[in-house]
Amino acid sequence: MMKVGLVDDRYIDLDKLTAIVGGIPDIEIVFSTTSAEEAYEHIKKETIDLLIADIEMPSLSGFELADIIHSHALSIAVIFVTANSGYAVHAFELNVHDYIMKPYPKDRLVKSIERLKEKNQSAEIAGRLYIKHKNDIHIIQKKDIIFIERSGRSSTIYTKSGSIKTYQTLNELEGELRERDFIRSHRSFIINIHYVKNFSLYAKNSYVVSFEGIKEQAMITKEKVDFLQENYF
Structure with missing residues (x-):
């Protein structure tokens, strides 16, 4: 509809x-x-x-x-x-x-x-992401991805319906997410700007990002906050 x-x-x-x-x-x-x-x-x-x-x-x-x-x-x-x-x-x-x-x-x-x-x-x-993890393949609508976090040897994709882990790197995932909605906010995070609720100062050059609908948070550099303000908001 x-x-x-x-x-x-x-x-x-x-x-x-x-x-x-x-x-x-x-x-x-x-x-x-x-x-x-x-x-x-x-x-x-x-x-x-x-x-x-x-x-x-x-x-x-x-x-x-x-x-x-x-x-x-x-x-x-x-x-x-x-x-x-x-x-x-x-x-x-x-x-x-x-x-x-x-x-x-x-x-x-x-x-x-x-x-x-x-x-x-x-x-x-075309707006689907195919995620391989062990013996499973998960199909995710890109628009449902809230943010992605890299930790250790795996990446966690947070969506509106839950989270999925994958061994794919952020560089590999970033290559699949070329839509304007997604930005590499930090070396360990990719965020979907449509779900961003607010930025809270964490350190001199970084902020914590809170999102609509989930309690998990991401990080963003001051440089990327300035970029968002200039080009999106």
């Missing part, structure tokens, strides 16, 4: 979006609003896979929403539906999925969403 958010400051255009998107199988509309500020609040609190937005809106624009999504490395695709062609080049610099000009036929939007669904299904297969 793909979760979608809709925002357009014109009621007639929002109604059209809602009618089209609501009629596509396996789609759940999480919010539908004429306020970009309200859409932003939803994005902070709720999980969506796709944002469909007008660009030129009062106060906060659809382009600014897409920029927030991109700069925070959120796993949300964006489709712009707009009457203004002037943002197209900058929009694709933000890696938006599509740029649809108003007025548009129903099939134009439906095909775009169906193309995204197919892309996501392929990414889900």
